[in-house]
Structures are given as C-alpha cells and as structure tokens.
Amino acid sequence: MAMKRLVVAAAVMVIVAACSSAGTGGTATSAPPAVAAASVSPTPPGKPETTTLSIAHSGTDDFDTTNKAYFIKLLQAKGFTVTNANLATADTALRTLVSGGADVYIGSLGTVARFTVAAGGGVKVMANDIKATDYLLMSQKTIPDVPGLAGKTIGINSPGDAGDTAARACLQSSNFDLTKATFVQIGGTSARVAALVAGKIDAAPAHTAESLTALAKVNTLKILVTCADAIGPILEAGITSSDAWLAKNPNTAQIVVDAFIDAARWAATNKTEFVTLSKTVTPDLDDAIRGPTWDIFAKDGYYAQNGGMSDALLTGWDKLAITTREITTGTVPDHKLWIDPKYVNSYLARNGTKPE
Structure with missing residues (x-):
C-alpha cells in the first residue's frame, strides 16, 4: 500500500x-462500546422547522473539503440560506455552536468528545463524512x-x-x-x-x-x-449540533444529515464533477494535481458513504483518541452522551447502504 x-x-x-x-x-486503552443502531422507520423527514443554517468550522478550505461545498449547494437547492463561518480553532467553532452562535459544527470528533468530558453533554455528533486520512x-x-x-x-x-x-x-x-x-x-x-x-x-x-x-x-x-x-481507517470529521437545536428542529436536522451523506456519496463517486467544483474551493491548486488526488481518495475510501457510524469506525476512533491523548482522561465518554446515530440510521433505512 x-x-x-x-x-x-x-x-x-x-x-x-x-x-x-x-x-x-x-x-490507557479504555473505550466504550459503540452506540447501538436504533430501529428506524423509512419515513422521509417532514417540513423543515427552519430553512436557515449557520455552520461553524475551523481550518482552510482544501481540495478534500469540496464535498462540504457540494453539501451547501444541496441545501441551497432545497431553499436553505446557509452561512459558513471559518473560526480560529476547532474549540472556538464548537463553543460558537454551544453558545447559540451557530446551528452546526463541522469538525473533528475529538473536539466534541473533550467538550463532553468537561461539560457532561449538550451536543451530539449526527454523522461523519470522512473515514480515512489524506x-x-x-x-x-x-x-x-x-x-x-x-x-x-x-x-x-x-x-x-x-x-x-x-x-x-x-x-x-x-x-x-x-x-x-x-x-x-x-x-x-x-x-x-x-x-x-x-x-x-x-x-x-x-x-x-x-x-x-x-x-x-x-x-x-x-x-x-x-x-x-x-x-488505517480513522473518523476525521463529522457534523454536530446542540441538544437544544436538535430538539427544536428535528426535521431540519434530518434534512441536513441527508444532504451531508448525499454530499459524501457524491464526492466518492463523481470524479469529474468533484474536480470541477474543487476549482471554486481551491482555485490556486494546480489542475494537474486534482484528478490524481481524487484517485487516491477513491483508493483509500476517504469519504464515508454510510454516515460513518459503524461500530468498527467508532470503536477504532475511541482507541486512537486514547493512544494519541486526544482524550487525556483515560476513557472516552459514553457515546450516548455525545453521539446520536438515529439520523444516519433513518437515512440508511430510506436510501440503503453502499459498499465501503
């Protein structure tokens, strides 16, 4: 390899x-069991409670984040008004979500897990879109x-x-x-x-x-x-919201997760379209790099086409978080406190799973 x-x-x-x-x-090697999959009826989400979505994240827009640009395009096509704030650090982006300054946070699981250790809960990872590292x-x-x-x-x-x-x-x-x-x-x-x-x-x-x-x-x-x-496989990024926002906007949350996974599936299977859209995300990148880099993504199974909530991916992340000291308490917080797989389960019940 x-x-x-x-x-x-x-x-x-x-x-x-x-x-x-x-x-x-x-x-330390202590890690909790992955969240069990819930039984979900394949019912599409209802009318959104709101059609505005504010996103908080941190870091530069890179070639690999082209799927995020497509995610926003999908929501806009559904009539959403989307704002996308790039903040100084991942912790700042998550704190912005917690304080009500954003509706969702897109970024690393470690940031969410550490917040849960400190606060005891209050936010939930709804889906993950990157399951390898480039x-x-x-x-x-x-x-x-x-x-x-x-x-x-x-x-x-x-x-x-x-x-x-x-x-x-x-x-x-x-x-x-x-x-x-x-x-x-x-x-x-x-x-x-x-x-x-x-x-x-x-x-x-x-x-x-x-x-x-x-x-x-x-x-x-x-x-x-x-x-x-x-x-090997590693959950790198996901989409998270606050418990308060999720309680008020269950339909919107499902629509957002649906678009998030749709964007990951698109990124994993549409090389030509991905490369074209990437030129608006990273206009200064040499065009000769784009196609071969996408080929590496495809080979490594970079994008999570099934929402990134499998037991293997979650427990693998737990172990890595402990050995790299992303989590310094010696144990990852109980998944029920900070991960909710119901949105992914609903999507998969309606759209099926993809081989990964």
Whole structure:
C-alpha cells in the first residue's frame, strides 16, 4: 500500500513539474462500546422547522473539503440560506455552536468528545463524512527518519483537530515518543506548508493535494510518513449540533444529515464533477494535481458513504483518541452522551447502504 501510494505521488509530481515548467504519548486503552443502531422507520423527514443554517468550522478550505461545498449547494437547492463561518480553532467553532452562535459544527470528533468530558453533554455528533486520512507528514529533507524528529518542531492547526491527531498517530505508528517533539499551532494546511517552505518548522501534517504541489515546487521537503498507510481507517470529521437545536428542529436536522451523506456519496463517486467544483474551493491548486488526488481518495475510501457510524469506525476512533491523548482522561465518554446515530440510521433505512 505504501509503495503504491508513493508511486502515485511520484507520478503526480512529474505531471505537476511538467505543467509548472510550462499531545504526548499514553498507554490507557479504555473505550466504550459503540452506540447501538436504533430501529428506524423509512419515513422521509417532514417540513423543515427552519430553512436557515449557520455552520461553524475551523481550518482552510482544501481540495478534500469540496464535498462540504457540494453539501451547501444541496441545501441551497432545497431553499436553505446557509452561512459558513471559518473560526480560529476547532474549540472556538464548537463553543460558537454551544453558545447559540451557530446551528452546526463541522469538525473533528475529538473536539466534541473533550467538550463532553468537561461539560457532561449538550451536543451530539449526527454523522461523519470522512473515514480515512489524506494527510501526509511532511518534513524538511534534512530529517532522515521519524526518530530524527526528536527535538524538532511540528506545526499543527489546533490541538486535537484532524491534522494533529493524524500526525500524532503517524508518529506513534513508528513508536516515536511524542514528548520528544514540540507541537506548535501554525494554522491550516496552507499556513503549515508555507511555514515548512520557509524553514520555520521541521515537519507538519498536510493534505495530499497541497503536499504534492509543494513537493513539485521546492526540493527541500519530503514525505516522511503516509498517514493513511500508517494508521488505517480513522473518523476525521463529522457534523454536530446542540441538544437544544436538535430538539427544536428535528426535521431540519434530518434534512441536513441527508444532504451531508448525499454530499459524501457524491464526492466518492463523481470524479469529474468533484474536480470541477474543487476549482471554486481551491482555485490556486494546480489542475494537474486534482484528478490524481481524487484517485487516491477513491483508493483509500476517504469519504464515508454510510454516515460513518459503524461500530468498527467508532470503536477504532475511541482507541486512537486514547493512544494519541486526544482524550487525556483515560476513557472516552459514553457515546450516548455525545453521539446520536438515529439520523444516519433513518437515512440508511430510506436510501440503503453502499459498499465501503
């Protein structure tokens, strides 16, 4: 798998070059059982209680978030008015939801789980749309291998977000002691890649498309670890709302989740349309990168076509959250406090499951 991905990456770099010339470690392992699937009648949602939706998230819009752009387009086609606020950190985005400043939060499960540990509940993950990682752990060429990161600086967006978790998991897969590196908050993928190119940091997780673009433009960086090969399936992002909003807007919530999963299915199966829409999301990305990067997504099963609520995915996330210290209490909070699979179950009852 790793060799295949590196061959693909090398091929992409050749294409682009031609076009251009033209936390800390932990040992606790306690995790709760996954939420049991509820019996759901295949009844479509009724009239929405509201047709306005405010989204809070954190991080740059990257090639892989093209499905989020399609999700918004789907809601707009249903008559929704959608606002999309990009905030400084994942924690800030979730706090905005909790305070009533947003209707949904799109981002990492770790942020929601940590909030639940602190507050005891109040929010629910309704669905997940990314079940693999496209992060590559990039480094300066002067770093010979993973042990060579001892004493070095690793750039992340914010603690506990998807990139931070992927980076820590990548390093742990190589038995690296996370306490031997310094993690510094830089910003989204674009900011981290810029910091790498400028030599301000030694390593950073970066999305595949942006990584390959950087590799084609400068000769000072390299792929240190391919995270998908190192850690396997991982729930990276989902959609969450507050218990209060869900109680007031049950039909709207189901419509939103339906569109969220529809967008993931579209992203997983419509290469040409995805690539076309991606040009509005990442207009500065080299077009030669787009198709081959989507091919990597397809190979890795990047998008969760069934809502990302399976026992295997949830328990896998639990274990990873503990070993990477996303959750520092030694145990993941009871899923019933912060995950509600009924929206996904309803969607699947009406639309069936897809092979993944």
